[in-house]
Amino acid sequence: MTRIIGIAGSLRRSSWNAAILRAAVELMPPESSLEIGSIAGIPLYNEDDETLRGIPPAVTVLKDAIVAADGLLLATPEYNNSVPGVAKNAFDWLTRPARDVPRVFRGRPVALAGGSPGGFGTLLAQNAWLPVFRTLGVDFWAGGRLLVSRVATLVDADGNITDEPTREAIRAFMAGFVAHIRRR
Ligand code: FNR
Numbered sequence: 001m002t003r004i005i006g007i008a009g010s011l012r013r014s015s016w017n018a019a020i021l022r023a024a025v026e027l028m029p030p031e032s033s034l035e036i037g038s039i040a041g042i043p044l045y046n047e048d049d050e051t052l053r054g055i056p057p058a059v060t061v062l063k064d065a066i067v068a069a070d071g072l073l074l075a076t077p078e079y080n081n082s083v084p085g086v087a088k089n090a091f092d093w094l095t096r097p098a099r100d101v102p103r104v105f106r107g108r109p110v111a112l113a114g115g116s117p118g119g120f121g122t123l124l125a126q127n128a129w130l131p132v133f134r135t136l137g138v139d140f141w142a143g144g145r146l147l148v149s150r151v152a153t154l155v156d157a158d159g160n161i162t163d164e165p166t167r168e169a170i171r172a173f174m175a176g177f178v179a180h181i182r183r184r
Contacts, residue, residue, distance in 0.1 A: 009087025121147030
């Protein structure tokens with residue numbers, strides 16, 4: 001069984017990126033699963049707070065879920081042609097304390113996906129994450145791309161992705177990432 005943890009880099013209740021993860025849960029290859037984690041409840045990083053109170057529970061829960069998984073999928077929104085602050089803030093917390101980075105991230109398979117209402121499907125946000133993952137020493141999977149453009153046109157009334165070509169792209173992307181993990 002190959003287990004992946006998926007994180008949407010958005011706090012929005014009707015997040016398109018959360019919708020991509022929900023679709024991916026249904027479209028995983030055999031003998032694999034995608035569990036959805038959350039950045040909700042992670043406070044703004046302040047080193048004074050870390051010194052006084054340590055690592056917040058929401059951060060510890062997510063770190064433990066990443067460690068327990070065989071791979072990490074980040075579905076990122078794009079804000080101003082870069083990463084959203086809430087998502088970067090969550091990852092900054094996930095790298096604390098710094099001595100824990102090898103346990104949580106080093107060598108860990110990581111894939112990036114994203115969707116946006118616009119035409120570029122988070123291309124620039126995904127590129128902007130690359131230096132972060134390089135710094136963390138992850139095993140970044142570059143064997144596939146999932147850039148979901150005009151995502152608002154691809155969903156049903158409940159915000160679930162129903163567009164068949166998009167679902168096929170998600171299915172192929174997850175199959176590629178799982179195959180990468182199994183080849184290691
Ligand atoms: C955006 N959005 C956006 N979209 C995009 O494709 N490129 C961009 O540079 C930006 N910039 C941007 C900045 C800010 C401050 C906001 C609030 C929004 C639109 C963005 O893609 C849209 O809000 C998505 O719905 C965000 O993803 P979730 O929350 O639906 O997952």
